[in-house]
Amino acid sequence: MIGRILLVLVLLAVWLVVLMPLKAVAIAAGGAAQLGYDDVFGTVWSGRVYGLRLGGDRVRETAVSVSPLGLLTGRVAVDWRVADSGLSGDGHATIAPGRVQLENVSLTVPLGRLAETGRTGLDPRAPVFVRIAQLGLTDGRCESATGSARSDALAALAAPYDIDAPALDGMLACNGDDLELVFSGRSADMTVEGSARLRLEGYDWQVSVDTVRPELAEALALAGFEAEGETWQAQGRGVYGANR
Incomplete structure (x- = not known):
C-alpha cells in the first residue's frame, strides 16, 4: 500500500x-x-x-x-527551435550549474548576424549553414566540440568582377578555452584560408587570400586587406550582430 x-x-x-x-x-x-x-x-x-x-x-x-525529469535532478534537458528573420534552427541542450552541452544542432544564420560586414563587400544576407554534433562549455570555456560550417558569402564580393568565388567550408573544434572555426575555399580564381576564435563576448579572426585575378586587388584593399607578395591578408576582432 x-x-x-x-x-x-x-x-x-x-x-x-x-x-x-x-x-x-x-x-x-x-x-x-x-x-x-x-x-x-x-x-x-x-x-x-x-x-x-x-x-x-x-x-x-x-x-x-523541457524534460520534466531534469527539473527534479538539476540537470535540465531542452529541445529547442528558433525562428527569426533569416535565422532558423533546432537542437538539444543539457544545462547544469556551470555547464552547457549542445547536441545535434542545425542552424541557418545570415552572415550579418554573426559578423560585421560593413566595408568587406560581403552580403550580410548570405546564409551560413552550421552543424554541431556536440559542443560542451564549462563556465564559458570550450571543453569539447565537433561541428562544421559552410557559406557562399564570397559570391557577392566576386560577382562584379566575373570571378569564380569558392564556397567556404570550415570545421569547429576547441582551441584552448575558445571555440575555433578553421575554414578554407578554393576555386580556379582564388584560394581562401582563415580562422576565427569564438568567445561569448566576441571573436578574433584572420584571413588570407591568394588570387590570380589582379582586378580583385581594389576590392580586397577596400575590405581592409594588405598585400604581402601575392597573398592578401587581414585580421581583426568583432562582436556578434554588429550590423543590427
Whole structure:
C-alpha cells in the first residue's frame, strides 16, 4: 500500500512539473535579467521564449520543450527551435550549474548576424549553414566540440568582377578555452584560408587570400586587406550582430 502511495505521489509530482509554467522555471533560474529574454509563455513541456539575447543579438522566438525529469535532478534537458528573420534552427541542450552541452544542432544564420560586414563587400544576407554534433562549455570555456560550417558569402564580393568565388567550408573544434572555426575555399580564381576564435563576448579572426585575378586587388584593399607578395591578408576582432 505504501509503495502504491509513493508511486502515485511521484507520478503526481512529475505531472505537476509537466504543467508548471515555463515562466516560473525561468524566474527560479534567474529571470529576465540573468537569462536575457523579454518574455516567456507556456509550460515546460511546450513553451515559447521571446526576445532571447544571444551574443548581443536578439532572437525573436524560441520554442522549448523541457524534460520534466531534469527539473527534479538539476540537470535540465531542452529541445529547442528558433525562428527569426533569416535565422532558423533546432537542437538539444543539457544545462547544469556551470555547464552547457549542445547536441545535434542545425542552424541557418545570415552572415550579418554573426559578423560585421560593413566595408568587406560581403552580403550580410548570405546564409551560413552550421552543424554541431556536440559542443560542451564549462563556465564559458570550450571543453569539447565537433561541428562544421559552410557559406557562399564570397559570391557577392566576386560577382562584379566575373570571378569564380569558392564556397567556404570550415570545421569547429576547441582551441584552448575558445571555440575555433578553421575554414578554407578554393576555386580556379582564388584560394581562401582563415580562422576565427569564438568567445561569448566576441571573436578574433584572420584571413588570407591568394588570387590570380589582379582586378580583385581594389576590392580586397577596400575590405581592409594588405598585400604581402601575392597573398592578401587581414585580421581583426568583432562582436556578434554588429550590423543590427
